[in-house]
Amino acid sequence: MDRVINIDDERHIKIAYHYGVLIEMLKLQEELAELQSETESALRTVPTNPSENMWSEMADVINCIIHVAIQWGKVDTVLSEIDRKLDKQIKRMGDEQ
Secondary structure, three states: OOOOOOOOHHHHHHHHHHHHHHHHHHHHHHHHHHHHHHHHHHHHHHHOOOOHHHHHHHHHHHHHHHHHHHHOOHHHHHHHOOOOHHHHHHHHHHHHO
């Protein structure tokens, strides 16, 4: 899969600075709750497919996380943490074998 999220997309920056920190943090909280509800529903229906709305809620959460990271000047920190946690999980998987 060659697709990546373009954090430098000007639309993220425009949205982040238009709404401000408080509004975007509240939006993130709302979107996280909606995603939690969708994942709870999906877990009740496993092994069938989750609703299409779950994918939309995932996108909302990812976008809000990017906007908050931009607002706080922590995009590089978030990206570093993503790398660190991926490496940690891969190591843990190797240890399980």
